[in-house]
Amino acid sequence: MRHGLSLDHIAITVHDMERAVDFYRDVLGLEVLGQLLLNGGTFKLVYLQAGAGRIELFAFTEEGRRSQTADRNEDPGFKHVAFGVDDVDAVAQRLKAHDVPFTVEPTDAPGGVRLAFFHDPDGNLLEIVSTLPEMEPYRPGWGGR
Numbered sequence: 423m424r425h426g427l428s429l430d431h432i433a434i435t436v437h438d439m440e441r442a443v444d445f446y447r448d449v450l451g452l453e454v455l456g457q458l459l460l461n462g463g464t465f466k467l468v469y470l471q472a473g474a475g476r477i478e479l480f481a482f483t484e485e486g487r488r489s490q491t492a493d494r495n496e497d498p499g500f501k502h503v504a505f506g507v508d509d510v511d512a513v514a515q516r517l518k519a520h521d522v523p524f525t526v527e528p529t530d531a532p533g534g535v536r537l538a539f540f541h542d543p544d545g546n547l548l549e550i551v552s553t554l555p556e557m558e559p560y561r562p563g564w565g566g567r
Contacts, residue, residue: 456557
């Protein structure tokens with residue numbers, strides 16, 4: 423049982439998923455763990471093992487890009503830092519006791535994970551997550567698109 427926080431993953435939005443996977447896999451030597459396709463196949467996530475933590479790459483098709491939103495996941499750059507925990511709800515309750523503001527309450531998410539999002543005092547987005555999501559093997563392209 424994990425009693426403290428441990429770094430789970432860092433999410434980064436990229437313009438070109440294949441170029442990014444080539445770089446993180448072939449140049450940096452990270453292992454590709456798998457992918458998830460969400461939002462009708464317009465949002466692709468690829469997970470790579472980075473030591474004890476992971477990198478989560480985000481990419482969007484043109485149809486997946488939103489023009490007006492407060493949460494611009496499709497913009498390039500770092501998105502959030504995620505911490506793996508054994509019990510998302512218990513950790514969220516502890517954080518709420520310290521008046522930590524949540525942007526996403528504990529919820530079940532695609533891939534069989536439980537997660538919640540909140541901000542640190544400077545407004546940086548943080549996540550607590552139960553486990554690595556269930557994924558299919560990585561394939562270049564968007565598969566079936």
